[in-house]
Amino acid sequence: MTTGRGGGQAGNGPVDAAGGPARHIPVLLEEVLDALAPQPGGSYLDGTFGAGGYTRAILQAADGVRVVALDRDPDAIRDGQSLVQAAEGRLILIEGRFGDLEEHATQAGLVPLDGVVLDIGVSSMQVDQGERGFSFRQDGPLDMRMEQAGRSAADIVNEADEVEIANILYYFGEERRSRAIARAILEARRRAPLRTTGELADLVAGIVRAEPNGPHPATRSFQALRIAVNDELGELVRALHAAERVLKPGGRLVVVTFHSLEDRIVKQFMARRSARTAGVSRHLPGEAVDDATFTLVTRGPVTASENELRANPRARSAKLRAAERTMAPTRAEDEDVMALAALPDAGRSGRPRSKAGRPGSSRGRTRP
Structure with missing residues (x-):
């Protein structure tokens, strides 16, 4: 679930990165570059700058490459200024969400782009800083805000009603004990607000049974709250359509995900955009047909090699998918893909979705 975004090592040797040594190991770096295929003089967008690992590598991959990089975390923007200076005008670093990448790339004067890369999720730097509240492994404030502004995880657990909390845990964390956890949260906050990651982790651990050699019982709940706080799935859907x-034409979209909800969205988007509109025959006169806007570069998810897993265990859940833009006109936004990013809204009943592949479908899941 952590991305490990940033600089570090490529293969077995250090990256000679402009802007000085980087602090973290970028996941699937060689595979990202292979899929993105940077060209001399090309223009690229890194939607998740982090510590700049992908951006550094893209800048070094071909002569005259220009990059616009985005990050919603002000700490990443601050720490990336040395790389901006070292790039000597070839890097524009912007504080902003990758869901707004079209606006940012346009303002930077780099549209149309030759490539877009997205590394979805929370960065290693954020997880490793206990005061950011992303991890239960270090006790800190229950925050989880990438932008360090807006509604926090503490606000959700202390102010949301039981149904909303249960839905967040179930749909964004795939947590089967979501209703029991939501009830326990409401009971606990009647006595005192939940303020720290340790308090919430202990509460969840008292309800969810720990599996031998399995993840911490609070893993799914923390993932769910982080996704809700930062609207991560909604940002991903908006970014895919914006890309x-x-x-x-010929530009590449490369996306690295770290859990099944993200990967499901990317997989479905690329599958639908790489096919002609379903249910419409090109042989029927007068019928409009939407041609494929992408062709698949990867026929299945690319995962980390054994060598990378030994060097960076955080890469174990990473999946890379890539597609290449065709000459077809842009399609309307896909409602089915957009629905994968949303909580149920029918009276906020807390009932599971009926669509296959979502929690609560016919695949044996229980309702929240």
Whole structure:
């Protein structure tokens, strides 16, 4: 679930990165570069700058490459200024969400782009800082805000009603004990607000049974709250559609995900955009047909090698998917893909979705 975004090592040797040594190991770096295929003089967007690992590598991959990099975390923007200076005008670093990448790339004057890369999720730097509240492994304030502004995880657990909390845990964390956890949260906050990651982790551990050699019982709940706080799935859906609009024909979209909810969205988006509109025959006169806007570069998810897993265990859940933009006109946004990023809204009943592949489907899951 952590991305490990940043600089560090490629293969077995250190990256000679402009801007000085980097602090973290970028996941699937060689595979990302292979899928992105940077070209001399090309323009690229790194939607998740982190510590700049992908951006450094793209800048070094070909002569005259220009990059616009985004990050919603002000700490990442501050720490990336040395790389901006070292890039000597070839890097524009912007504080902003990758869901707004079309606006940012346009303002930077780099549209149409030759490539877009997204490394989804929370960065290693954020997880490793206990005061950011992303991890239960270090006790800290129950925060989880990438932008360090807006509604925090503490606000959700102390102010949301039981149904909303249960839905967040179930749909964004795939937590089967979501209703029991939500009830326990409401009972606990009647006595005193939940303020720290340790308090919430202990509460969840008292309800969810720990599996031998399995993840911490609070893992799914923390993932769910982080996704809800930062609207991560909504940002991903908006970014995928925006990438379709800003990429030139032949431009590459490369996405690295770290859990099944993200990967499901990317997989479905690329599958639907790489096929003609379903249910419409090109042989029927007068019928409009939407041609494929992408062709698949990867036919299945690319995962980390054994060598990378030994060097960076955080890469174990990473999956890379890539597609190349065709000359077809941009399509309307896909409602089915957008629905994968949303909580149920029918009276906020807490009932599971009926669509296959979502929690609560016919695949044996229980309701929240």
